[in-house]
Amino acid sequence: MARMRLRHVNVLAVALWHGLYSLIFAILIGLFYCAYAYLRVGHLSRYGLAYYLIGLPLVYCPLGFLAYALVASIYNSIVRREGGITLDLEVSENPPPLPTPF
Numbered sequence: 001m002a003r004m005r006l007r008h009v010n011v012l013a014v015a016l017w018h019g020l021y022s023l024i025f026a027i028l029i030g031l032f033y034c035a036y037a038y039l040r041v042g043h044l045s046r047y048g049l050a051y052y053l054i055g056l057p058l059v060y061c062p063l064g065f066l067a068y069a070l071v072a073s074i075y076n077s078i079v080r081r082e083g084g085i086t087l088d089l090e091v092s093e094n095p096p097p098l099p100t101p102f
Contacts, residue, residue: 011073034049
């Protein structure tokens with residue numbers, strides 16, 4: 001078993017991926033809220049539709065980006081003093097075969 005330490009994370013990459021996840025999550029939540037409001041009340045106003053499908057993703061995506069950029073920066077600053085997360089990686093004795101070329 002190989003033991004490795006995660007000593008640095010790319011702040012922009014972490015922030016971009018989590019911003020994308022936040023955008024996808026916000027769109028799904030917006031769809032859920034729209035469907036719930038429509039089924040509960042029987043109609044959905046233009047403003048409610050715009051809020052849940054446009055406003056919610058416009059708020060969640062930048063917040064996810066900023067929050068995880070901050071988390072990655074904090075991790076990078078702490079890892080200099082504390083040493084980072086230790087990962088135990090196992091080397092497979094029978095690696096999968098290489099894909100055949102086309």
